[in-house]
Amino acid sequence: MIFTILIMILFLIVISVVFVFIFDMLVASLRxxxxxxxxxxxxxxxxxxxxxxxxxxxxxxxxxxxxxxxxKKDISGKRFYYDGPKNCALFASMTETxxxxxxGCIGFGDCAAACSRxxxxxxxxxxxxxxxxxxxxxxxxxxxxxxxxxIPVSTKTAVLCSAEFTEKNGCSEYLKESEIExxxxxxxxxxxxxxxxxxxxx
Numbered sequence: 001m002i003f004t005i006l007i008m009i010l011f012l013i014v015i016s017v018v019f020v021f022i023f024d025m026l027v028a029s030l031r032x033x034x035x036x037x038x039x040x041x042x043x044x045x046x047x048x049x050x051x052x053x054x055x056x057x058x059x060x061x062x063x064x065x066x067x068x069x070x071x072k073k074d075i076s077g078k079r080f081y082y083d084g085p086k087n088c089a090l091f092a093s094m095t096e097t098x099x100x101x102x103x104g105c106i107g108f109g110d111c112a113a114a115c116s117r118x119x120x121x122x123x124x125x126x127x128x129x130x131x132x133x134x135x136x137x138x139x140x141x142x143x144x145x146x147x148x149x150x151i152p153v154s155t156k157t158a159v160l161c162s163a164e165f166t167e168k169n170g171c172s173e174y175l176k177e178s179e180i181e182x183x184x185x186x187x188x189x190x191x192x193x194x195x196x197x198x199x200x201x202x
Contacts, residue, residue: 062135063137063152064150064151064155065120065129065148066129066148066149066155066160067128067129067147067148067160068147068158068161068162069103069105069126069161070126070178070181071125071126071128071181072124072181078098079098079100086108086109088106088107088110088111088143089142091106092144093144103145103161104145104163105125105145106144107122107126107127109122110142110144111143112139113142114138114141114142115138116136116138119131119132120133127139127148128181137150145162156179156180157178157179157180158177158178158180159176159177160180
């Protein structure tokens with residue numbers, strides 16, 4: 001019994017010596033690097049959060065996509081009828097438009113195909129974004145006309161036309177600020193489809 005106690009005491013002494021040795025080595029290393037225990041490792045400038053940076057974060061707002069071309073435009077008058085593959089990029093590589101406005105939406109739905117949320121539908125030959133849009137921006141890169149923009153969600157009105165103000169055409173009446181169009185019917189249909197598949201998986 002006494003022998004066991006002596007072994008334990010000896011063990012504690014050895015452990016204490018090892019810890020003291022390690023501590024002395026650490027202190028010597030810190031002193032060699034001019035690091036003081038009385039000063040923080042990071043300076044005030046390094047740990048201070050700039051107020052302007054916080055203000056920037058406070059002002060960040062969710063985005064939504066909008067097609068700068070009105071679905072209310074008249075598409076009955078065409079210069080010619082295109083009967084090739086319904087692909088916006090392919091069409092744009094061959095000609096500008098079937099209509100009298102070269103700035104308008106081609107309307108074959110490349111953007112709708114790129115949208116994983118089913119937030120874009122073609123209405124009256126024009127892509128229209130619905131309320132399912134989360135502002136991911138995938139549609140922007142596939143639009144050959146570059147007429148899809150990301151705007152703050154709170155925006156209610158915009159000029160839904162990308163034509164030059166000096167260039168008159170059949171869509172010139174839309175060169176004014178108006179209420180942003182949304183495909184509410186498409187959003188309702190997409191919600192029902194999503195709900196159906198979600199229910200089926202249960």
